[in-house]
Amino acid sequence: MKKIFNVKIFIFINSNKSKISEAYQKQFPNKCEIVLDRLGLYSKQFGVKKYPFLYLISNTGKILQMNKIGSLQIDKNQITQLINQNKEVIKNNNKLKEINRINLNIEDKPLISNKFRNVLFCKKDSSFYLCKENIPFIFKVTKNGTCYNLIDSLDLVRDKLIISYDLEWWIKDSILFSSNLTQDGKYSVNMLNINKLEKSQICKINQLCNFGFNFIVKREDSSFIFTEKWKTRNPVYLDSIDNFVYKYDFSGNLINTFGKPDSIYMNNKYSCMINNQITSNSNHEIFLWLNILKKIQVYNFQGEIKKEIQLDFDSSFHYNLERIPEEFNDSTWKVIRHDFSLSYKILVDNVSPNSLGLIYYNYIDKTPNFPGVNYDQQYYMNILNTKTIKTRTVKFPINSIPFYFEGDKIFCTEVNEDNELSIVYYQIVN
Numbered sequence: 564m565k566k567i568f569n570v571k572i573f574i575f576i577n578s579n580k581s582k583i584s585e586a587y588q589k590q591f592p593n594k595c596e597i598v599l600d601r602l603g604l605y606s607k608q609f610g611v612k613k614y615p616f617l618y619l620i621s622n623t624g625k626i627l628q629m630n631k632i633g634s635l636q637i638d639k640n641q642i643t644q645l646i647n648q649n650k651e652v653i654k655n656n657n658k659l660k661e662i663n664r665i666n667l668n669i670e671d672k673p674l675i676s677n678k679f680r681n682v683l684f685c686k687k688d689s690s691f692y693l694c695k696e697n698i699p700f701i702f703k704v705t706k707n708g709t710c711y712n713l714i715d716s717l718d719l720v721r722d723k724l725i726i727s728y729d730l731e732w733w734i735k736d737s738i739l740f741s742s743n744l745t746q747d748g749k750y751s752v753n754m755l756n757i758n759k760l761e762k763s764q765i766c767k768i769n770q771l772c773n774f775g776f777n778f779i780v781k782r783e784d785s786s787f788i789f790t791e792k793w794k795t796r797n798p799v800y801l802d803s804i805d806n807f808v809y810k811y812d813f814s815g816n817l818i819n820t821f822g823k824p825d826s827i828y829m830n831n832k833y834s835c836m837i838n839n840q841i842t843s844n845s846n847h848e849i850f851l852w853l854n855i856l857k858k859i860q861v862y863n864f865q866g867e868i869k870k871e872i873q874l875d876f877d878s879s880f881h882y883n884l885e886r887i888p889e890e891f892n893d894s895t896w897k898v899i900r901h902d903f904s905l906s907y908k909i910l911v912d913n914v915s916p917n918s919l920g921l922i923y924y925n926y927i928d929k930t931p932n933f934p935g936v937n938y939d940q941q942y943y944m945n946i947l948n949t950k951t952i953k954t955r956t957v958k959f960p961i962n963s964i965p966f967y968f969e970g971d972k973i974f975c976t977e978v979n980e981d982n983e984l985s986i987v988y989y990q991i992v993n
Contacts, residue, residue: 784812
C-alpha cells in the first residue's frame with residue numbers, strides 16, 4: 564500500500580510583515596503557503612472578514628477547513644487529523660514507467676489541443692486514429708507523430724456533421740466507425756476504410772437523440788449500441804424506470820432497449836448524473852458502468868442482464884452520497900463535484916477479454932481563490948479481472964488520459980502547459 568500526502572495549507576494575511584509568515588511556516592514547513600491579500604480579494608471571494616484566515620484544501624480542490632485564526636498559533640492537532648483523514652491510499656503501489664513519448668505535429672507545428680480524447684491504436688503499422696470532440700475531424704498519426712486529417716470539408720457538408728463523439732473498430736486495423744451529431748440534432752454513424760481511404764455514411768438515426776460520448780459496434784448482428792448522455796444543464800426527471808441503452812440496426816431502426824437506472828437515481832428522480840460507460844468483449848458480454856456507482860452490470864447481446872459486479876475501489880475513488888441534494892442542477896454540481904469521482908470509459912484488455920480497465924477521474928482546482936474555474940483532471944484506472952474480481956489501481960500524471968490497454972502496456976494522450984498534445988506509452992511496474 565502506498566499513502567500519498569494530498570493536502571495543502573493556505574494562510575491568507577493582509578500584512579507583509581515577515582515575522583507573521585515565518586511563524587506560520589515554522590509550524591508546517593514545506594506544507595504551508597502564505598498568501599498576501601492587501602486588497603481583500605480573497606476575503607470577498609469567501610466571505611471572510613477577519614485576517615489572518617486558514618484555508619485547508621485537498622489536491623482535488625475539496626475544502627477541508629476554512630476559518631479565521633485568532634493568533635499566530637495554529638491548532639496543529641486538528642490540522643494533522645484532517646491531513647490523516649484525507650491521505651490517498653493506492654492499492655498495490657502500481658507505478659508507471661514511461662517507455663516512449665510521441666509529440667504530435669501537423670505541418671511541422673505542434674498539434675495544439677486537449678480535445679482529442681477518443682483514440683484508436685492500429686497495431687498493424689503502430690499508427691493512431693484520433694477523433695476531435697468539437698469538430699468531426701479524424702486524424703491519422705504516424706509512428707513519428709506526424710498528423711494527417713482524413714476528413715475534408717466536402718465530407719462535412721455532404722453528411723451535415725457538426726460534432727464527433729467516438730471511434731470504434733468495425734474490422735480491427737482496417738475499417739473504423741465514428742459516431743457523430745448532425746446539423747438537425749440527429750445521430751449518424753460513418754465508416755472510414757483506413758486502407759483505401761473510402762468514406763461513407765452507414766446509417767442515420769431518424770429521431771432526436773441524447774446519446775453519450777461512447778458507443779459499441781456489434782459485427783455479429785450488424786448493430787450499434789448507444790447510451791444516454793449525462794444531462795446537467797437540462798436534467799430530465801425520472802418518473803418511471805426507463806431504459807437508457809439503445810440498440811439500432813444499420814438502417815437506423817431501433818431494435819430494443821435495456822439497462823435500468825439504479826435506485827440512487829430513482830430515489831432522487833433525476834437522470835442528470837447518469838453518465839453511462841459501455842463496452843463489450845470477445846466473450847459476447849456487454850459491460851455497463853453508471854456514473855459514481857461502485858458496480859458494473861453485465862449483459863448479453865440480447866440485452867438480458869446476467870450479473871452485477873461490485874467494485875473494490877480504493878480511496879482515490881471519491882464517493883459521498885450524503886452530498887447529493889434533492890434538487891440538482893449545473894450550479895449544484897460545481898459545488899459537490901469534488902465529493903465524487905466521475906466514470907470516464909471502460910477499456911478491454913487487448914490480451915485478456917476478462918480484464919477491464921475502469922477509468923475515472925477527479926477534479927483538481929489549480930488555484931484556491933476560484934475553485935471550479937481553473938481545474939485539471941486526475942485520471943485513474945481500476946484494473947478488474949471479471950472472473951476473480953481482483954482489482955488494482957493505476958494513477959496517471961495530471962491530464963493524462965488512457966485509451967489503449969494491453970496487459971501491462973498502456974497508451975495515453977497527454978497535454979503540457981501549452982496544450983501541446985503527445986501520445987505516451989507507459990509500462991505498469993510493481
